Amino acid sequence: MNTSTSSSGGCGSGNCHCATAAAQSAGPVPSINGIALHAPGEQPDVQTLQELAYTELLRQQAVKTGLLQRSKGLSAPVLNDAERKVLEDMLDAAVTSPQPTEDECLRYYTANKAQFVVGQAVHVRHILFAVTPGVNVHALTVRAEKALIELLGKDVAPDRFAALAAELSNCPTSTQGGDLGWLQPHDCAPELANELFHQAPAGLGLGVHPRLIHTRFGFHIIRVLATRKGKQAPYEEVRERIAAQLTLQSRAKALHQYMSLLVGQSLVEGVHLERADSPLVQ
Known part of the structure; x- marks a missing residue:
């Protein structure tokens, strides 16, 4: 009698190494400081994987500074709304961007007048x-x-x-x-x-x-x-728009530097993140 069975984990034989080979071919799960970013077998796309990595970097930083409790286990926990708010507040406190000066706004306007033509x-x-x-x-x-x-x-x-x-x-x-x-x-x-x-x-x-x-x-x-x-909008009409744009650019740069520094201080495996090995001048 044929007693062989099929299984999603292998061919069913006691000597089968199918499941082991599949696990090996999948490679190690990406991690931050030894904390796995997702469950074995999952294959998130590159953007999702990077988002998981940056969230885990922030969570570990919050734990290090006493803002969150240490999580048990070796996998990144799913954060609730309150914990995510802690991370957002931590970022707001750590990442500062100065308001652009009047001279900076005027210089931007002068160099980019074509962007401010109406009609x-x-x-x-x-x-x-x-x-x-x-x-x-x-x-x-x-x-x-x-x-x-x-x-x-x-x-x-x-x-x-x-x-x-x-x-x-x-x-x-x-x-x-x-x-x-x-x-x-x-x-x-x-x-x-x-x-x-x-x-x-x-x-x-x-x-x-x-x-x-x-x-x-x-x-x-x-x-x-x-x-x-169309016609050229005068500086006075677009000054606030320019200031908001420059502030957004400054914050994006500061946020990038902060996250790169966290990457540089961490053991990152299985996911590519830009890193900085020393504090950057804001």
Whole structure:
């Protein structure tokens, strides 16, 4: 009689090493100072794993400073709302960022005036060559460059851009010949906004842009159909906006430095985190 059975842990034989081999192939569980970040067998994505790691770093720092009780066991505990609030308050106390001075705000305004133009807009068509997981980026770039060279050639038919958009573009606007309509800076990805609005002296000119524009979505061929210049907002109107932006940037930098220092003081295994081995100047 056949007495073999199937099991999720192996083939069922007493001499089977399937489960052991599977556990070994999975590798050790990522940890902070010997405290495992998740249960064996779990495989969180990179972003989730980093979030778990930073939370555990903060929890251990809170334990070290007496703000939280030491947890029993060798796995990172799940924090309740009260414990998370302790971590937030600890960060607020440890990470300080000075308010920007009037001179700093004014210097930023002077160096970035194009960001503070009100009412500026462009009417744009585009062809998107999307960069997706597994795509051959080199081949995609060659394909996009070939289409761009054609559109920049002499005696191109007026409707050729729309035809290529319908044929090649990975954007839903391909059915409208790539027409994105009228755009203002906040309507598009920052990389595209920079090209369309923030380049001195006045962004892109009319017609097909002579090079590919690379954004987080892929490669774009851009054709500007019309523009509205808008007007420059005076410093007094945008001063508070600039101050808030600089404060946010300063806090983000200070937070990054604080977390990097905690990483540098800890034994981090199985997860990549930026580290600093000595205190950083804020």
